[in-house]
Amino acid sequence: MDRTHFLHWLNQIYATTEAEIDCDRLQALLPAYVDFEAAGDDPGSRLPQVKAHLAQCPDCAEEYAGLRAVAELEAQGRLPSVEASLAQFEAEPTPEPAETVPA
Numbered sequence: 477m478d479r480t481h482f483l484h485w486l487n488q489i490y491a492t493t494e495a496e497i498d499c500d501r502l503q504a505l506l507p508a509y510v511d512f513e514a515a516g517d518d519p520g521s522r523l524p525q526v527k528a529h530l531a532q533c534p535d536c537a538e539e540y541a542g543l544r545a546v547a548e549l550e551a552q553g554r555l556p557s558v559e560a561s562l563a564q565f566e567a568e569p570t571p572e573p574a575e576t577v578p579a
Contacts, residue, residue: 496525496528496529497525497526497529499529499533499535499536502526502529502530502533502536503536503539505523505525505526506526506536506539506540506543507543508523509522509523509526509527509540510540510543510544510547511547513544513547514547514548514551
């Protein structure tokens with residue numbers, strides 16, 4: 477492990493607190509976190525456990541980034557309709573299953 481990774485790992489250990497939340501709890505709070513942020517509020521001050529978890533969990537940070545992108549599209553009026561989204565998938569050809577040859 478190089479110095480940079482070691483220091484990152486060490487910072488994460490020291491950033492842990494007694495009142496941490498797990499990924500399931502974060503998923504329940506994430507929409508409110510994004511709503512506070514979209515409203516111009518400081519979501520980290522309202523939901524500090526969510527902010528701390530996002531700083532330590534790359535999977536949840538990825539979920540947050542996706543939800544935030546959707547919220548931005550919605551705020552800009554650029555979120556595609558359900559029908560348009562489904563039509564995209566229906567237009568793609570479905571690959572035929574590979575034939576298996578008995579051995």
